[in-house]
Amino acid sequence: MVDAALRESSYPRLESSARWAAFAMSLPGWGDEPRTPVLLLVSRRHLLSLSLHPVELQSRPGNDELPWGTRCALHVIREVLERNEALALRVEHELAGLETLPAQESPESFFQAIFRLKRNIVLAKGDLWRLRALLGTLAEGRRELPGLGGDNACLRQLAEQADYLHETIEKAHEQLLTLLDLHLNIASYDVNRFMRLLAVVSSLALIPTIIGGLLGMNIAGNPWPLTLAQVAFGTFILMLCVLYAFLAKGWLR
Known part of the structure; x- marks a missing residue:
């Protein structure tokens, strides 16, 4: 149990008997503050x-009518929920700041902030899922927290708060993925526009290259009656035709 809890097992571990209960949860981290399993x-x-x-x-814990150990356990659970609530508020504020950035201008710091925020959200989402399942088990009476005596009203309230925070973090995660997809799609569109422009320039440059390679730089004395000006004019007309074809396909818009 100790090894699974401190190694942050994904399963919401909860062991209890008539006299004691053991369970694990995680305090969220942010910035230099590490995430801490307890x-x-x-x-x-x-x-x-x-x-x-x-x-x-x-x-000092609340619930003065309860035994000391139970009061302390409920106090720690409330503290974990309050810190997750503060984390959710930070996430919402940071997402609001990232949404104000123009989608056409995605600096490198934007993607660094997005992936750092995504990591924090995914960790908090998993922690709240485990905490919600743990509190739901206690509130439904499938396991008992010593000292409550069957009165699980406070546990039901904490379970509802954990469920609300989990939904909030989940919505923030979806909002972050939508914002990331928007910037990635616009970046991909800009790359496609550049590649189309590069294809047009390469196609236009290929025409005089091929003609010059076939005819050479000196066409005097050849058996066909062509002058250099006529070859240049024909090359120019052919390049205009290719350019018009690309323009008709919309590659130059």
Whole structure:
């Protein structure tokens, strides 16, 4: 259980008995602050927490009518939800800032910010999915948190909050993917326009190259009655015809 929790297993692990319960959750990270998995061992009067990194969770818990261990466990769960709520707010603000950038001008920093934000969203989405499943199991009574005595109203409220945050992060993820697709499609369209222009220039340059290679630079003394001016004029007319064909296909718009 300890190894699976601190190694961030994707399965929402929850073990409980009449006297104790053990479950894991993750505090979200942002910037230089690392994401931290936390394992809680809860009894009526005690709470033991294990984490990979130092975390600041020391404050007076609420629910004074409950035993101390249960109060501390609910306090940690609320703290995790509050930090995920702050993360969701940061994500929404950063997405709003990225949406103001012109789609035709996608600097390198835009894609760096998008992929960093995408990583944070995917991690938070998985953490909230596990936390929602864990709280749902406790709220439905399939497992019991010591000290509640069957009164799961607070757990149902926390489960609803986790479900709302999960939906918020999921919508932000979809919004980010839509924004990324928009910029990638516009970048791909610009590349296609450049490749079409390159194809037109190459086709036009190919005509005098072939004619010059076949006839050579000096056509005096050849058995056909052509002058250099006539060859140049014919080449120019042929290039205009090819250019008109590309223009009719819309490659020069």
